[in-house]
Amino acid sequence: MNRVNVLVLFVVSLVTLGVEVLLTRIFAVILFSNHSFLAISLTLLGTGAGAILAYLSAKTPEEKQEIRQAWLLVFLALAVLISFYVLLQIEFVPRSITDPETGEMTKDLTFNQRNAIYTMNPAMFDMWKLYAVVPVIFLPFLFAGYIQAFVFRHAAKKFAVLYGVDLLAATVGAVSIPLLLYPFGLQGTIIAIEMLIFLPLLYILLLNRRNWKLWTAIASPVLLLVIFLVFGGFTIRHAAGFSDKKTIREYWTPMARVALMEYKKNREMYMIDNSSRTYYATYNEKDIKRYNDSLYTVPFEMKKDGRLMVIASGGGQELIMAHHYGIKEIDAVEIAGPIIRDIVNEKKDEPGNPYLLPGVNYFIADGRSVVMRSQKKYDIIEMLEVNFHTMAGQIAQAWSPYFVFTQEAFSEYLEHLKADGYLCYTFFSRGAEPTGGDKGRRFRSVVAGMLVSGIKEPEKHFVLTARPFGYGYRSMVMAKPTPFTEDELLQIARVSDSRKAHITIQYPDLAPLMEKGLITEEEYNRWQPNKGWVKRVAKMCTDARQLKGLWFNVKHAHSFSLGTNDDRPYLYGAGIRAANSPQEKLIRDMYRNLFIIMGVLAIVFIIMPLVVKKSDTGGKVRMDFRLLMILLLTGLGFMFLEMAGIYRFQLYMQHPTTALITILSGMILGAGLGSLHSDRIILEKKQQSIMLYATLSAVYGGLLLVLAPMLFHRLMLQMPLAALLIASFILFAGLGFLLGHVVPLSVGAFAGDQGRLVAWCWAITATGSVFGTVLASVVSREYGMFLVSLLGVACYLLIVVTVLLGMAVSRWIGGRTAAQSS
Numbered sequence: 001m002n003r004v005n006v007l008v009l010f011v012v013s014l015v016t017l018g019v020e021v022l023l024t025r026i027f028a029v030i031l032f033s034n035h036s037f038l039a040i041s042l043t044l045l046g047t048g049a050g051a052i053l054a055y056l057s058a059k060t061p062e063e064k065q066e067i068r069q070a071w072l073l074v075f076l077a078l079a080v081l082i083s084f085y086v087l088l089q090i091e092f093v094p095r096s097i098t099d100p101e102t103g104e105m106t107k108d109l110t111f112n113q114r115n116a117i118y119t120m121n122p123a124m125f126d127m128w129k130l131y132a133v134v135p136v137i138f139l140p141f142l143f144a145g146y147i148q149a150f151v152f153r154h155a156a157k158k159f160a161v162l163y164g165v166d167l168l169a170a171t172v173g174a175v176s177i178p179l180l181l182y183p184f185g186l187q188g189t190i191i192a193i194e195m196l197i198f199l200p201l202l203y204i205l206l207l208n209r210r211n212w213k214l215w216t217a218i219a220s221p222v223l224l225l226v227i228f229l230v231f232g233g234f235t236i237r238h239a240a241g242f243s244d245k246k247t248i249r250e251y252w253t254p255m256a257r258v259a260l261m262e263y264k265k266n267r268e269m270y271m272i273d274n275s276s277r278t279y280y281a282t283y284n285e286k287d288i289k290r291y292n293d294s295l296y297t298v299p300f301e302m303k304k305d306g307r308l309m310v311i312a313s314g315g316g317q318e319l320i321m322a323h324h325y326g327i328k329e330i331d332a333v334e335i336a337g338p339i340i341r342d343i344v345n346e347k348k349d350e351p352g353n354p355y356l357l358p359g360v361n362y363f364i365a366d367g368r369s370v371v372m373r374s375q376k377k378y379d380i381i382e383m384l385e386v387n388f389h390t391m392a393g394q395i396a397q398a399w400s401p402y403f404v405f406t407q408e409a410f411s412e413y414l415e416h417l418k419a420d421g422y423l424c425y426t427f428f429s430r431g432a433e434p435t436g437g438d439k440g441r442r443f444r445s446v447v448a449g450m451l452v453s454g455i456k457e458p459e460k461h462f463v464l465t466a467r468p469f470g471y472g473y474r475s476m477v478m479a480k481p482t483p484f485t486e487d488e489l490l491q492i493a494r495v496s497d498s499r500k501a502h503i504t505i506q507y508p509d510l511a512p513l514m515e516k517g518l519i520t521e522e523e524y525n526r527w528q529p530n531k532g533w534v535k536r537v538a539k540m541c542t543d544a545r546q547l548k549g550l551w552f553n554v555k556h557a558h559s560f561s562l563g564t565n566d567d568r569p570y571l572y573g574a575g576i577r578a579a580n581s582p583q584e585k586l587i588r589d590m591y592r593n594l595f596i597i598m599g600v601l602a603i604v605f606i607i608m609p610l611v612v613k614k615s616d617t618g619g620k621v622r623m624d625f626r627l628l629m630i631l632l633l634t635g636l637g638f639m640f641l642e643m644a645g646i647y648r649f650q651l652y653m654q655h656p657t658t659a660l661i662t663i664l665s666g667m668i669l670g671a672g673l674g675s676l677h678s679d680r681i682i683l684e685k686k687q688q689s690i691m692l693y694a695t696l697s698a699v700y701g702g703l704l705l706v707l708a709p710m711l712f713h714r715l716m717l718q719m720p721l722a723a724l725l726i727a728s729f730i731l732f733a734g735l736g737f738l739l740g741h742v743v744p745l746s747v748g749a750f751a752g753d754q755g756r757l758v759a760w761c762w763a764i765t766a767t768g769s770v771f772g773t774v775l776a777s778v779v780s781r782e783y784g785m786f787l788v789s790l791l792g793v794a795c796y797l798l799i800v801v802t803v804l805l806g807m808a809v810s811r812w813i814g815g816r817t818a819a820q821s822s
Contacts, residue, residue, distance in 0.1 A: 002155065004065075004066050004069065004200070004203070004204060004207075005065075005151045005154075005155055005162070006162075006165055007199070007200045007203060008069050008073070008147060008151060008200045008204075009147075009148060009151045009162060009165055009166055009169070010165055010166075010168075010169040011169070011196055011197065011199055011200045012073075012076070012144050012147045012148060012169075012197075012200075013144075013148065013165075013166045013167070013169035013170045013173065014169040014170065014172050014173035014176075014177075014196065015076075015080075015144065015173060015193055015196055015197055016043060016047075016140075016141065016144040016148075016170065016173065017043075017169075017170040017171075017173035017174045017177070017664075017668070018173035018174070018176070018177030018178075018193055018196075019043075019080060019140060019141075019177075019193060020042075020043040020141075020174075021173075021174055021177055021178050021660065021661065021664075022177060022178070022181075022186075022189060022190075022193075023042070023087075023137070024660065025178070025181065025186075025252070025254075025256075025257065026084075026087060026088070026186070028256070028257075028273040029236055029239050029257050029273050030087070030088070030090075030092055030236065030238060030239060042134065042137055042138055042141055043141050044635075044766045044767075044769040044770040044773070045138065045141065045598070045601060045766065045770050046138050046139075046140070046141020046142045046143075046144065046145050047141060047144065047145035047148065047762070047763075047766045048145065048601070048762070048763040048764075048765075048766030048767050048770070049138070049141075049142050049145060049601070049763075050141070050142045050143065050144060050145020050146035050147070050148065050149055051145050051146070051148070051149035051759050051760070051762035051763035051766065052604070052759075052760075052763045053142075053145075053146050053149075054145075054146050054149035054150045054152075054153055054759040054762075055149070055153075055756050055759040055760045055763065059153070059154070059756075060150075060154065062154075065150075065154060066204050066207065066208065067204070067208060067211065067214065068150070069147065069150065069151075069200075069204065070201055070204040070205065070208075070211075070214055071214065071217070072143060072146060072147050072150070073147070073197055073200060073201040073204075074201065074214075074217050074218060074220065074221065075143050076140060076143040076144060076147065076197055077194055077197045077198070077201075077221035078220060078221050078224060079139040079140040079142070079143050080140045080190070080193060080194065080197070081190075081194065081221060081224050081225055081228060082136065082139065082224075083136050083137045083138075083139055083140050084190055084233075084234060085228050085233045085234070086133060086136045086137075087133060087136070087137055088233065088234060088235065088236065088237060089233075089237060090129055090133055090238065091237070091238035092129050092238065134597075145762075145766070148166060148762065149758075149759040149762045149763075150759075152758050152759060152762060153756060153758055153759045156751075156757075156758045158679075159744060159747055159748070159758055160675050160676070160678050160679035160744035160745075160747075160748060161675075161676060161679050163672075163675040163743065163744050164672045164673065164674075164675035164676035164679075164740070164744075165672070166672070167668045167669070167671045167672030167675060167740065168668075168669060168672035168673075170668045170672070171665045171666075171668045171669035171672065174661055174664045174665040174668060175661060175665045177189060177192075177193065178254035178661055179254060180192050181252040181253060181254055182251075182252065182253050182254070185250075185252045186234055186235070186236070186252055186257075187229070187234040187235065189252075190234050191225070191229075194221065194225055197221075198218075201218060205218070236250070236257070236259070239259070239271065239273075246261060246262040247259050247260070247261045248260045248261060248262060248268070249342075249346075251338035251341075251342070253337070253338065254658065254661060255335075255336075255337075255658055256272050256273050256336055256338075257272075257273055258270060258271070258272055258336050258338035258339055258342075259271045260280075260342060263279070267279065267280075268280040268315075269315070270314065270315055270336070270339045270342075272336045272339075276336075278312075278314030278315040278317075278339070279314075279315045279317060280315040280316065280343070280347075281315055281316050281317040281319075281320050281354060282316070282320065282350060282351065282352035282353060282354060283320040283323060283324070283351075283352030283353075283354065283357060284351070284352050287317070287320060287352075288320065288321065288324050291317050291320070291321050292321070292324075292499065293467070293499050293500070293501035294317070294321065294426075294474075295424075295426050295465055295466075295467060295474055295475075295476035295496075295503065296318060296321070296382050296384070296424055296426050296476065297321050297325065297499070298465070298476075298478075298492060298495045298496050298499070298503075299380050299382070299422045299424050299478060300321055300322050300324075300325040300327060300380070301325050301495050302422075302488075302491055302492070302495060303327070303379045303380050303421075303422070304325055304326040304327065305326055305327070305328050306327055306328070306329075306378075306379030306380060307327075307328070307329045307331075307376065307377075307378050307379050307380075308322050308327045308329065308330045308331070308378065308379065308380045308381075308382065309330075309331040309333065309367075309370075309371065309374075309376075309378050309380070309381045309382070309416075310322070310330065310331070310332050310333065310382050310383070311333050311367030311368075311370075311371075311381065311382070311383040311404060312333070312334060312335070312367060312383055312384060312404075313332035313333060313334045313340075313354075313362070314334060314336075314339060314384075315339065315343070315354070316332075316343065316353075316354025316355060317354075318332075318382060318384070319332055319354040319355065319357060319360055320352065320354050320357070323354075323357045323358075323359070323360070327359070327380075328359050329359050329361075330357075330359055330360045330361065331361050331362075331363065331370070331374075331376075331378075332354075332355065332360055332361065332362045332363070333362075333363045333365060333366075333367040333370045334362070334363075334364060335364070335365065335366050335367070337364040340355060340362055340364055341364075343355050344356065344362075365721070366404075367383065367404055368403060368404050368409050368412065368651075368717065369652070369717050369718070369721075371412060371413060371416050372412060372714060372717040372718045373717075373718045374416060376416070377416060377417065377418045377421070378416055378417055378418065378421055379417075379418055379420075379421045379422070380421060380422050380423075380424060381413045381416065381417060381421070381422075381423050381424070382424040382426075383404065383424070383425055383426070384426050384427070385405070385425075385426065385427035385428065402569045402570065402571075403566060403569050403650070403651045405425070405442065405445060405564065405569075406445060406449075406563075406564045406565050406566050406569050407445050407448035407449040407451075407452055407546065407547060407563050407564065407565050408449070408452065408565060408566045408713075409449065409566075410423065410425075410445060410446050410448075410449025410450070410452075410453075410479070411449040411450075411452035411453040412717075413449075414449065414450065414453045414455075414479065414481050415453060417480075417481055418481075419481055419482050420480070420482060421480065421481065422478050422479070422480055423477075423478070423479040423480070424476060424477070424478050425442075425446065425476065425477045425479075426474060426475070426476040427439075427442060427474070427475060427476075428469065428472055428473070428474055428475075429472055429473050429475060430472045430473075431472075431473065432466060432468075432473045432530075433533070433536075434464060434466070434475065434506050434507070434533050434536065434537055435533075435536045435537060435540050436560075437560055438560065438571045438572070439475065440540065440560060440561075441560050441562070441563060441564065441571055442477075442571075443464070443477065443537070443540060444540065444544050444561075444562060444563035445563035445564045445565075446462065446477050446479055446563075447462075447540070447541055447544040447563070448544055448545065448546050448547060448563040448565075449479075449563075450462070450479060451544065451545070451546045452546055453481075455481070457483075458541050458544070459508070459538055459541035459542070460483040460484065460508075461479055461480050461481070461482070461483055461484065462477055462478060462479040462480065462484075462507070463477075463478040463484060463489065463492055463505065463507065463508065464476070464477055464478075464505070464506040464507040464537060465478070465492070465496055465503055465504065465505055465506065466503070466504055466506050467501050467502055467503045467504070468502055475506075478492070484508070486512070486513060486516075486518065489505075489508070489510070489513065490513060490518055490519070492505070493505055493510065493513075493519065493523070493527050496527070497523075497526075497527065504527060504528060504529060504530075505527050505528050506528070506530070506533050506534070506537065507533070507534055507537040507538070508534065508538075509528070509531075509534045509538075510524050510527060510528045511524065544563070547562060547563060547564075547565040547567075547568075550567075550706070550710075550786050551786075552565075552567075552784075553565070553567050553568045553783055553784030553786065553787070554783050554784065554786065554787050557573075557577060557782050557783055558570075558573030558574075558577075558781060558782045558783075566651060566709075566713075567784040567785050567786050568780070568781070568783070568784035568785070570780075570781050572584050572587060572781070573587075573781045573782050574587055574588060574591055574777070574778040574781040574782050575587050575588025575589075575591070576588060576591065576778060576782060577782065587781075591774065591777075591778055594774055595774065598770050598771060598774065601767075601770075602767045602770070602771070622757070623757065623760065624750040624751070625806075626746075626750055626802055626803065626806040627746055627747070627749075627750035627751060627761065628764065629798075629799075629802045630690070630742065630743075630746045630750075630799050630802055630803075631743070631746065631761055631764040631765045631768065632764060632765075632767065632768040633768065633795045633796070633798050633799050633802070634739075634742050634743055634746075634765060634768065634795070634796075634799065635764070635765045635766065635767060635768020635769040635770075635771070635772055636768045636769070636771060636772040636775070636791075636792075636795050637697075637739075637772070637791075637792050637793075637794075637795025637796050637799070638667075638671075638739055638769065638772065638792075639768075639769045639772025639773050639776060639792075640772050640775075640776055640788055640789070640791045640792030640795060641667075641697075641701045641705065641735065641739070641789070641792035641793075642663065642664065642667055643772070643773060643776035643777070643780070643788060644705050644776065644780075644785050644788040644789040644792055645659070645663040645667070645704070645705060645732060645735075646659045646660050646663050646664070647659075647776075647780050647785045647788065648705060648709055648785050648789075649662075649663060649728060651717075652716040652717060652719075652724055652728075653721070653724065653725065653728070658725070662725050662728050662729050662732070663728065663732050665729065666728065666729040666730070666731070666732035666733040666735075666736060667732045667733065667735060667736035667739070668736060669733050669736060670732065670733035670734060670735060670736025670737035670738075670739070670740060671736040671737070671739055671740030672736075672740060673733075673736075673737050673740065674693075674736065674737040674738060674739065674740025674741045675740045675741070675743070675744045677737075677740075677741065678740070678741045678744045678745050678748070679744070681745065681748075683748065683749070686745045686746075686748050686749035687749050687803055687806075687807065689741065689745050690741075690742060690745045690746055690749065690799065690800075690803050691799075691800045691803050691804065693738050693739075693741035693742055693745070694742055694796045694797070694799040694800045694803075695796070695797070695800055696738045697735070697738040697739050697742070697796045698793045698794075698796040698797050698800075700734065700735050700738055701735055701789070701792055701793050701796070702789070702793050704731055704732070704735055705789040705792075706786065706789050706790075708731075739796075742796075742799065743761075743765060747761055775791075776788045776791075779791065
C-alpha cells in the first residue's frame with residue numbers, strides 16, 4: 001500500500017476531527033453551547049462537498065498523485081488559519097445596540113443591561129452573521145474531504161483498510177487535540193494543528209526535492225501564521241453575552257474556557273464560556289453587605305452550626321455568607337475547575353479567600369454526582385441557577401448543569417437531606433408571576449422530584465419566596481422532606497422581612513398564621529401581597545405529575561405545562577411544533593435555516609454526480625439502490641446513536657465536551673477497527689455480514705443507550721469520573737466496532753472497485769450524517785433522548801430490511817430469467 005496515501009489520510013483525518021472538536025469549544029464561547037453540533041455538521045458537509053469535487057474531477061495519473069496531495073495540504077493549512085482567524089474577529093452578539101424604537105445607539109452596556117435587552121428582544125441577535133461565516137469555516141473541511149475522497153478514489157480496492165485508517169486517525173484527533181488546550185491554550189493548539197499538516201507535506205517534499213514551486217508555496221501558510229500571531233488573531237475578542245472590558249487571564253480546557261475579567265472597578269468576575277458568570281467574593285464587610293439581601297441567606301441564618309452543600313459555588317459568594325451566619329461545615333462543588341484553582345492558587349494570599357475559610361471543603365466535579373457519592377446528610381443543599389444568566393445561556397440550555405435541575409435530580413437531593421433539612425433553589429425570571437413560562441416549569445420539576453422521592457402531598461413541603469432584582473425577580477424554592485411547621489414558616493417570614501429587600505412569600509398561604517394571631521394583618525398583607533398566586537401555586541402542585549416511563553416524552557412533546565426529566569432536560573424546545581417563548585422562536589429560525597441549507601446541499605451531493613456518465617474504467621457509473629439506501633441510513637443511524645450517547649452520558653461525564661470526546665473517540669476507534677476487520681470478509685459473504693452487523697448494532701445500541709442508563713443510573717453517577725470514562729470508552733468502542741463494518745461491507749458488495757463511485761459514496765454518507773446531527777438535536781429537545789436512540793436503532797434495522805428486499809428481488813429476477821431462458 002502506498003505509504004504517502006496512508007500518511008496523508010491519517011494526518012488529514014486526525015486534523016479534521018481535531019478542528020471539529022476545537023470549533024465546539026470556540027462556538028461555546030462566541031455563540032451558544034448548543035451550537036456545538038454546528039461543528040459536526042460543518043465537518044460532514046465539508047467532507048461531502050470535497051468528496052463530490054473528487055468525484056467530478058478527472059483521475060490523476062499515479063506519478064502526479066503525490067504532488068497533487070502536497071498542493072492540497074498547502075491549501076488545507078491556509079484554510080485552517082483563515083477560518084479560525086475570521087471566526088474569532090466577528091462579534092455575533094454586538095456590544096453596540098441600536099434601540100429599534102428610538103434608533104439611538106448604546107455602547108459598552110453592562111451585563112444587566114445587555115441581558116435585559118436581549119431577553120426581551122432576542123431577534124436583535126444577528127443570525128445573518130452566523131450564516132455568512134459558515135462558508136469560511138466550511139473551507140478547511142472542504143479541502144480535507146477532497147483529500148480523503150482523493151485517496152479513496154485512487155485506491156478503491158483498499159477502501160476498507162483506508163476507511164479504518166481514517167477512523168483510527170479521527171480517534172487520535174478527537175482525543176489529542178482538545179487535551180492540548182490546557183497546556184497551550186487556543187493559540188498554541190492552532191499552531192500544533194498547523195505543524196501536524198506540515199508532517200506529510202514535508203515528507204512529500206523530501207521525496208520530490210526539485211519541485212521548487214512547492215517549496216515556495218509551503219512558505220505561504222508559515223508567513224500567514226506569523227502575521228496572525230503578531231496581530232493577536234487567535235484570541236477571543238467577542239464572547240457572546242458579555243463585554244470583555246479587561247480580561248485578566250484565561251484558562252482553556254477540553255470542557256470550557258474560563259476567563260477572569262475586571263467587570264467593574266475593584267470587582268472581578270469569572271466567565272465560563274459565554275453563558276455563565278460568577279463574581280469573585282471575599283469575606284469582608286463590603287461583600288457581606290452586598291450579598292446579605294440574597295434569598296439564600298434566609299436558610300443560612302435558620303440553620304446556624306449546620307452542614308451545607310453548595311452546588312455551583314463559583315466565585316464564593318454563598319461560601320462567605322454561610323461562614324458569616326455560622327455554618328460550620330461547607331462542601332463547595334464547582335464543575336469549572338479553573339475557577340477554584342485560580343482562587344486557591346493565584347489568590348491564596350488575599351484575606352477572606354472563600355475557599356480557604358475554616359470548614360470549607362471544595363470539590364471540582366458535577367454537583368449531582370458529588371451528592372450521589374456522598375454518605376452525608378445535609379441541613380441545607382443550596383444552588384443558584386447555572387448557565388442561564390445571559391441571553392446565550394437562556395437559549396442554549398445544553399450544558400450539563402441543566403441536568404442538575406431535573407425531577408430525578410431534585411429527588412436525589414431530597415434523599416441526602418436530614419428530615420428537617422432544606423433544599424434551596426434560587427433562580428432569576430423576568431416577571432413575578434410564579435407559575436407561568438419557564439419559571440413555572442422549574443417549579444413543576446421540583447414538585448415532580450418530590451413525587452419521585454415518595455412525598456404524597458408536595459404542597460405541604462415547600463415554600464416559595466421572591467424579591468425584586470433590578471431588571472427582574474429572584475425566586476427561591478425551599479423544599480423539605482417533611483412538612484413545614486408553623487414555627488418554620490413564621491421564622492422564614494421574619495428573617496426574610498429583616499433583610500429589608502422587599503421579599504415576599506408567594507406560597508404557602510400565611511392566612512392561618514394571621515388567624516392564630518402569630519402575625520398581624522399588616523404583616524400578612526406586606527409579606528403576601530398577591531393572594532391569587534397562592535391558589536395558582538396550590539393548583540400547580542395538585543396538577544403536577546411525574547414524567548414517568550420511557551414513552552412519556554414521546555407521547556407528551558415539549559410543553560411548559562410539564563417539568564423536566566433526565567431524558568428531556570431542556571427548558572426550551574426546538575420551536576418546531578410551537579414556539580412558546582422568544583427564545584424558542586430564535587431556536588426555531590436557526591434550525592429552519594439550517595435545514596434549508598442542508599437540503600440544498602444534500603440534493604447537490606446526491607443528484608449532481610448523475611451528470612457524470614463515465615467511470616474511471618470507461619463504463620457507466622452505477623449506483624445500486626441498496627447501496628444508496630444503506631449509505632443514507634448509516635449516516636443517519638450512526639449520528640443518531642452517537643448524539644444520543646453524547647446527550648445521555650453527559651449527565652454522568654459532567655460536561656458535554658467530555659462526553660463528546662469520550663464517546664466520539666470510542667465509537668470512531670471501534671468503527672476503524674471494524675472497518676479493518678471487514679476487509680477479511682470474502683465477497684460472497686458480504687451481504688449476509690451486512691445484515692449480521694446491522695442487527696448486532698441495533699441490539700447493542702439499544703442495550704447501551706436505553707437499558708444501561710435505566711439499570712445503572714445511580715452506579716454511573718457514583719462512579720469516579722476516570723473509571724466511568726474508561727468504561728464508557730470501551731463500551732462505545734464496542735458499538736463502533738459493529739457499526740464500522742456496515743459501510744465498507746456495503747461498498748465492497750455493491751460498488752466493486754469503481755473509484756469514482758467510492759467518492760460519491762463518501763458524499764452520500766456525509767449527507768445522511770449531517771441530517772442526523774441536526775435531527776438528533778431537534779428530536780431530543782422536543783421528544784427526548786430515548787426517541788433519538790430508537791431512531792438510531794431503527795435505521796440499522798431498516799438496513800437489514802433493505803438487504804433482504806434486495807436479495808428477494810434478485811432471486812425473483814433470477815428465477816424469472818431462468819424461466820424465460822428455459
